Amino acid sequence: MKFFLPAFILVAALISCNPSNDNAKGDKPLIGVSMLSMQNEFIVSVSDEMEKKAEAAGAELIVVDAERSALKQIEQVESFIAQGVDAIIMNPCEVEASSPAVTKALAAGIPIINVNSATATKPTAFVGSDDVESGRIAMEYIAKRLDGKGNVIMIHGYMGQAAQIQREQGAREVLKKYPGLKLLAHQTGEWDRAKSMSLMENWIQSYGNKINAVFAQNDEMGMGAVKALEAAGMKSKVVVVSIDAIPDALQAVKKGTLDATVFQNAAQQGSQAIETTLKIVNKQPYKKEVLIPFQLVTMENVAEFKK
Amino acid sequence: MKETFASTITQAKNTYQTRVHSLGVFGILLAFVVICAALALTTPRFLTVSNLTIILTQVSINALLAFGVTFVIITGGIDLSLGSMVAVTGVSAALFAHPDTYPLMVPLGIALAAGVAMGGFNGLVITKSKVPPFIVTLGTMTIGRGLALILSKGRPISNLSDAFNFMGGGQVFGIPFPIVILVVIFALCSILLRKTIWGRYMYAVGGNEQAARASGISVAKVKMLVYALSGALAALAGIVLTSRITTGQPNAGQGFELDAIAAAIIGGTSTSGGSGTMTGTLIGALLIGVISNGLDLLNVTSYYQEVVMGVIIIGAVVLDGLNRKG
Numbered sequence: 001m002k003f004f005l006p007a008f009i010l011v012a013a014l015i016s017c018n019p020s021n022d023n024a025k026g027d028k029p030l031i032g033v034s035m036l037s038m039q040n041e042f043i044v045s046v047s048d049e050m051e052k053k054a055e056a057a058g059a060e061l062i063v064v065d066a067e068r069s070a071l072k073q074i075e076q077v078e079s080f081i082a083q084g085v086d087a088i089i090m091n092p093c094e095v096e097a098s099s100p101a102v103t104k105a106l107a108a109g110i111p112i113i114n115v116n117s118a119t120a121t122k123p124t125a126f127v128g129s130d131d132v133e134s135g136r137i138a139m140e141y142i143a144k145r146l147d148g149k150g151n152v153i154m155i156h157g158y159m160g161q162a163a164q165i166q167r168e169q170g171a172r173e174v175l176k177k178y179p180g181l182k183l184l185a186h187q188t189g190e191w192d193r194a195k196s197m198s199l200m201e202n203w204i205q206s207y208g209n210k211i212n213a214v215f216a217q218n219d220e221m222g223m224g225a226v227k228a229l230e231a232a233g234m235k236s237k238v239v240v241v242s243i244d245a246i247p248d249a250l251q252a253v254k255k256g257t258l259d260a261t262v263f264q265n266a267a268q269q270g271s272q273a274i275e276t277t278l279k280i281v282n283k284q285p286y287k288k289e290v291l292i293p294f295q296l297v298t299m300e301n302v303a304e305f306k307k
Numbered sequence: 308m309k310e311t312f313a314s315t316i317t318q319a320k321n322t323y324q325t326r327v328h329s330l331g332v333f334g335i336l337l338a339f340v341v342i343c344a345a346l347a348l349t350t351p352r353f354l355t356v357s358n359l360t361i362i363l364t365q366v367s368i369n370a371l372l373a374f375g376v377t378f379v380i381i382t383g384g385i386d387l388s389l390g391s392m393v394a395v396t397g398v399s400a401a402l403f404a405h406p407d408t409y410p411l412m413v414p415l416g417i418a419l420a421a422g423v424a425m426g427g428f429n430g431l432v433i434t435k436s437k438v439p440p441f442i443v444t445l446g447t448m449t450i451g452r453g454l455a456l457i458l459s460k461g462r463p464i465s466n467l468s469d470a471f472n473f474m475g476g477g478q479v480f481g482i483p484f485p486i487v488i489l490v491v492i493f494a495l496c497s498i499l500l501r502k503t504i505w506g507r508y509m510y511a512v513g514g515n516e517q518a519a520r521a522s523g524i525s526v527a528k529v530k531m532l533v534y535a536l537s538g539a540l541a542a543l544a545g546i547v548l549t550s551r552i553t554t555g556q557p558n559a560g561q562g563f564e565l566d567a568i569a570a571a572i573i574g575g576t577s578t579s580g581g582s583g584t585m586t587g588t589l590i591g592a593l594l595i596g597v598i599s600n601g602l603d604l605l606n607v608t609s610y611y612q613e614v615v616m617g618v619i620i621i622g623a624v625v626l627d628g629l630n631r632k633g
Contacts, residue, residue, distance in 0.1 A: 039558040044461045159610075185606050193552045194559065198365050202603035205358040206350065220463075224552065231476065248465045248554065 029059045029281045031274075032080030033089045034073050034101075036116070038065040040191075041246050042266055043091060046116060049270025050089070057278055070097030077101035081108045087277045088112045092119045095162045111280045115273040117162040124280060127273040127290040131163050134262045134294045135170025135217070138241045141260050141296055142181070142213045145239045149180035150212030153203060155189040155196050155225060157217045164188075167217045167243060184210065189221040196224030204232045213239040219249035219261055226257050245297050245305055253302045263295040263305055332575045332587045334626050338619075339594050346601040353604055360483060366596035367485035368393075368544045368551075370589060372567035373574075374496045375540035377588045378533040380571055381500075383513040383580030384440040386537045388429060389544075389567055391451025393560030396422045396545030398455045401464040401555025404471040411470040418542045425451060426538020430531035448564070455557040464555035475550030485547050492543065497585040509533060513580030569616070570595055573623040594619070 031054065035047050047063055054061045062085070066073035070093040080088050081104060088105050092098035092114055099121040105112035111124040118126060142152060154171060157164035175181050184207055189196030196216060203211065211234075216222035222242025229235040235257060242249060245263035252258035272290050279286040297305050347354040372389045379386045400418035403409050425447060432443045477484045500506040508529045511519040520526050544563075549555050574591030576583030595616065602612045 038461055039456065041462045187603065187606070187608070193554065193556065194548060197552060198599075199603060201361045201365065202358075202600050205355070205361060205600075206352045206604045206606070223554075227476070227552065246463075248463060251465070 029086040029278065030083075031059055031061050031087050031089060031277055031281075032077070032083070032085040033061055033063040033091075034066050034076045034080070035063060035091045036066055036093050037068045039067075042244050042264070043116070045266035046091065046270040046273075049267045050115075050274050053271040053274040057274060059274065059278060066091075066093050068093055070094045073098050074101045074104070077105055077112075081105060081110060085110065086281050089273055089277055090114055090119075090123070091116045092162070094119075094160075095165075096120050111277070113273060113277050113280070116269055125276050125286060125288050125290070127276055127292070128269055129264055129292045129294055131166035132170040132173075134243045134264065135167035135172075135215075136174055137170075137262050137294055137296050138167075138215050138243055138260070139171040139174035141241055141298075142215060142239055143174060143178050145259070146181065146212055148178040151182050151184040151207070151210050152213045152215060153184050153200075153207075153211055154186035155199060155214065155216040155221045156186060157188070157191045157221075159188050164217060171215055189216065189224065191218050191220055193220045193224040193227075196221035197228045200225040200228035201232075204228060204234065209234075209237070211238055213241070216240070216242040218242060219244040219246045219258075222258055222261065223248060223252060226252060230257065243294075247306075250297065250302055250306050253297055253299060254306065256299060260296055260298045263297050265292050265295075268292045332584060332590070335573060335575060335587065335590055335594070335623060338622075339590050339597070342594065342601070343597060346597065346604070350601070350604045353601060358600070358604075360486070362593070362596050362600045363486045363489065364483045365600065366592050367489040368548050369563065369566050369570060369595065370489055370592040371492060371540050371544040371547070372563055373570035373588045373592045374492060374585060375537035376564070376567045377571045377574075377576050377583050377585060378496075378500070378509060379440070379537050380568070380576045380578065381509045381513045381580060381583045382530060382533050383516065384433065384530065384533065385444065385568070386426075386429065386534065387441065387444040387564050388425065388447040388451055389537065389541050390560035390563035391448045391455065392422055392425050392538055392541035393545040393548060393563055394455035394557055395425065395451045395458070396542035397549035397559055398459045398464060398555040398557055400471070400546050401467060401549050402458065404467045404549075404555075406466070406468040408468075411468070414471055415474075415546060418546050419539055422538040422540075422542025422545070423535050424538070426535040426541070427531065429538070430534030433534065434527040434530050452557075455559075459555060459557040461557060463557070465553065467550070467553055467555075472550050472553050475547045476553070485551070488543065488547060492540070493585060493589055500585055505529070505532060510581055513582075515581070566595060567592075569620050573620060575623070578624070591623075 036043050038044055051061055064076050066076060073093050077088055077090065088110055090101060090112060095118060099119045102112050102119050102121040102123045114123045114126045116128045156168060175183060185203060187199055189199050214225045216225055219242045222240055226235060226240050229238050239259045241260045243262040245261045249258055249261045253261055269292055276286050276290055352358055376386050376389060396418040399421045400414040403417055404414040429444055429447055433440050473484060475485055479487055508524050511524055512526050512529045516526060548559055570591035571588045572578060573594055574587030576588060598615055599612055
């Protein structure tokens, strides 16, 4: 993939060059979209919603997958600029490394809208959620369940990614508030279910019954931790909370195996991104920052979130 | 003709024996024992039955892949498509493993068929064209990842039957099922490599392909066999992984091929072909698993784990090179 894709994009860019220019001059606005990773369920949901919304609004989207590579993302944005799109929506791979893409688009006079996560360079507009809040909500729930006293384990995403940094920041803010909560161990599970499951199995070996709660920075890892705890017969004694509210996690909350998840609204992020972009393209007033709130999902309210 | 054939076989046999008793395997066994002892001394939780059971369960997936790639490397090839095959087979199994749909044999059979087909495709292209295995399997690695995403529509496939989830999460007399699979497959692979004529052929092909061909061995058939085997074992790994995490994940298995190749190399399989043992590979896989588990128990950041692993891989190859000269 790594070797063939750039060539493919080049060819695709060349082929689509002419018709897209026609489109740009025509009545249909053309929007280039570069997504972090189309192998991630949440990101796919955001992208699906954007396509739906764009079709309804009569806009044309070119969606490409950056495959978690900031370099590839910059190249994709460059090719969008060369194609003369009306606007660019970017779901940044990294805070710093994806920033040049924003700078280049702005320099070319093309509005660029960040969706889901942020870059260091300020884009034309940002649509997403404040990840610090999600970490805060998750850890507050743990504090409530443990009455502010107990040992907590934290499973990080990929170290250094915006979501990881901010979710950790939110969680640590709450930990500071409750001196009775002790962070027993923390380690990266790389957003991956199997990785997090192995990690949890090893922690069960080293800490055993000392573990009172687990905060996993995404649902995949939360589900992995639940599997390991279930296998060890410890799930009933340990509170597990994660973030994203993917269908699998909602199912687990309903069954009572996962204690809570934090709902990040993929559909809202997708549709608001398109809405904001179209306002900018049509020179209407728009908000520079559209924040979509997180919601805690527990067994009591899970029915509202399950489709 | 007959004589050359016999001598090639004897030569292969000798190579095998010298390898088994060479410093390579003992060296790595020694390293393994030393690391285990060090971990046992530093963390009391290491040497417990439950922890060792967990290590074996965690190691099983990598070991299955490593057995497959050991066959391939012995014949002088390489298989970079392992991780993608894990994803394709895992997703295909998951698609047919929903409760109350098909009997357990269906998802298992489909996954194995998919693995053998992909492995066979590798073997076919490698033997029919003169393209190096590195390039061919790099191509199938990409194709496989794409197929896994297409089959799953980019989303994890959950809600799998209890029978299917037993493959990775069940227990037989208190022993996790993946360990049972590991032991059985290890025995079968060892027998195939050591006791059958096909095993001898593999060493012969990897040791000297021209001599093997001259002595009447069907090199193409041997190669087809090892790549198909690699695919079948990847399918088994895909089944165990999917069942263990109770979802078919299209992005599962990324980078698994590297861990598997590392296990084989650490275990003394020579990258130039013609030598290697299943026991060595098993120790290699165990070593990787023990280090990762031990460093987790010691709460060492995973960054350091990667550095340690790299040092061990290079060390193993250097050791193998020294051994070869001496």
